[in-house]
Amino acid sequence: MNWQDISAITALDFTSGRITHLAPQSAQADWAQGFFTTLGDMAVFSASCDDAASFLHGQLSNDVERLPQGPVRRAAYCTAKGRMITSFSYWKNSDTIYLQCDANQQPAVQKRLQMFVLRSKVKLASLAESLIPLGLGGEKAEALLTTYFATLPAIGEHVHDAANGMLLRHEDAGAVARYQWLVPAEQFAAVWQTLKNALVLSNSSDWYLGDILSGVSRVVAATQELFVPQMINFELTGGVNFRKGCYPGQEIVARSQYLGKLKRRSFLASVAATGLQAGQELFNPASPEQPCGHVVNVELLNAGESLLLAEMTMADAEQGDIRVGTADGPALQFRELPYVIHDITRTPE
Incomplete structure (x- = not known):
C-alpha cells in the first residue's frame, strides 16, 4: 500500500506521508488526552537469515550481535570518514531484525547495505508498503491500544504482535506518552476508522516535537x-x-x-x-x-x-x-x- 492508496482511504492529501494541513495542536488539552497522526516520512526494512546480526554489527555504530528481543536501539550508518549517512532505530524478534530510517533514504540505504552482503547469509527486504507508521499519544490512545495489544511497551521498548503489527514506545512529549504503531497494510482502513472515531487527528509535527524536546536527533x-x-x-x-x-x-x-x-x-x-x-x-x-x-x-x-x-x-x-x-x-x-x-x-x- 502506497501513500496514494492511503490518501484514498483517509480522504486526506499527504505531503511525504505527513499530515500538514491542520493547525498545531500540541498545546491543546484534547490533544494531550488522545491524538493520532501519520508518520509516513519513516520507513522500515528487515534483515533476516543466519548472518543478519553479524553483518549489521559490522556496519552500524551500535551493538547488534547482542541485541535482545524487546529494546529499541539507535545506530548511525556512517561513511568511511565517520559522517552519518542515516540514523536508524532497530529492534528484533526471534528471527528478524527491523531497521527504520528516513523514508526518502530507505531505498538507497538498503541498496548500499546490500552491496556489502557479498557471501553473508543475509536477506534485506523493504516493508515500506506493508507496514504503515502511525503516531499516537495520550491516555485515550493508550486505552485504545490495549484493545489491540496485550501489553504496552515501556520507553525504548517494543511489542511485536503478528496479528496487529508492531508497537514502539517513544520518549514522552512532556507528560504525554507517545507510541508508534506499524500497522499491517491490510488492517489500515479499519484501524484508521477506529482511531478517527476515538482520537483527535493531528499534524505529524505535533508528534515529532516529542523527539526534539527529548534531544533525539535523526538524519534525513x-x-x-x-x-x-x-x-x-x-x-x-x-x-x-x-x-x-x-x-x-x-x-x-x-x-x-x-x-x-x-x-x-x-x-x-x-x-x-x-x-x-x-x-x-x-x-x-x-x-x-x-x-x-x-x-x-x-x-x-x-x-x-x-x-x-x-x-x-x-x-x-x-x-x-x-x-x-x-x-x-x-x-x-x-x-x-x-x-x-x-x-x-x-x-x-
Missing part, C-alpha cells in the same frame, strides 16, 4: 553526510557503542571521542519563524561570512514559532546570538536539553 536526506554522530549528540541518546568492533567510520568516531577533537554539538532552541527545513544553515552575526552550523531537525511549535535541534560549535552556542538562514535572520532562543552536554576538549572545573 537533507542532512546526509553532514554530521559525525557526536555532533548531533547521538552517543548521548544511545546511538554509539564505543566498545563494539569496527564499522565504517569507527576510527573517526572514536578519535573524536577520545582525542578531544570534537567541538561541535547540537542544542535545543525555538525560533519565531515557520517554514524552516532540516539542513538549513545557521549564522553567527559576529562572523557572517560563513555558516556556523545547521538545523538538524525542526518542527512547527505553533502558528508563528518552530522548535529545532541546531548543530554548531560550542563556542558559537556560548556566544548566544545565532540566526537562521542569514546573519540577520530570525534569532534562536536556546532552551535546556534533558541531558548534559560538555566540551570534551576542556578540563572540568
Whole structure:
C-alpha cells in the first residue's frame, strides 16, 4: 500500500506521508488526552537469515550481535570518514531484525547495505508498503491500544504482535506518552476508522516535537553526510557503542571521542519563524561570512514559532546570538536539553 492508496482511504492529501494541513495542536488539552497522526516520512526494512546480526554489527555504530528481543536501539550508518549517512532505530524478534530510517533514504540505504552482503547469509527486504507508521499519544490512545495489544511497551521498548503489527514506545512529549504503531497494510482502513472515531487527528509535527524536546536527533536526506554522530549528540541518546568492533567510520568516531577533537554539538532552541527545513544553515552575526552550523531537525511549535535541534560549535552556542538562514535572520532562543552536554576538549572545573 502506497501513500496514494492511503490518501484514498483517509480522504486526506499527504505531503511525504505527513499530515500538514491542520493547525498545531500540541498545546491543546484534547490533544494531550488522545491524538493520532501519520508518520509516513519513516520507513522500515528487515534483515533476516543466519548472518543478519553479524553483518549489521559490522556496519552500524551500535551493538547488534547482542541485541535482545524487546529494546529499541539507535545506530548511525556512517561513511568511511565517520559522517552519518542515516540514523536508524532497530529492534528484533526471534528471527528478524527491523531497521527504520528516513523514508526518502530507505531505498538507497538498503541498496548500499546490500552491496556489502557479498557471501553473508543475509536477506534485506523493504516493508515500506506493508507496514504503515502511525503516531499516537495520550491516555485515550493508550486505552485504545490495549484493545489491540496485550501489553504496552515501556520507553525504548517494543511489542511485536503478528496479528496487529508492531508497537514502539517513544520518549514522552512532556507528560504525554507517545507510541508508534506499524500497522499491517491490510488492517489500515479499519484501524484508521477506529482511531478517527476515538482520537483527535493531528499534524505529524505535533508528534515529532516529542523527539526534539527529548534531544533525539535523526538524519534525513537533507542532512546526509553532514554530521559525525557526536555532533548531533547521538552517543548521548544511545546511538554509539564505543566498545563494539569496527564499522565504517569507527576510527573517526572514536578519535573524536577520545582525542578531544570534537567541538561541535547540537542544542535545543525555538525560533519565531515557520517554514524552516532540516539542513538549513545557521549564522553567527559576529562572523557572517560563513555558516556556523545547521538545523538538524525542526518542527512547527505553533502558528508563528518552530522548535529545532541546531548543530554548531560550542563556542558559537556560548556566544548566544545565532540566526537562521542569514546573519540577520530570525534569532534562536536556546532552551535546556534533558541531558548534559560538555566540551570534551576542556578540563572540568
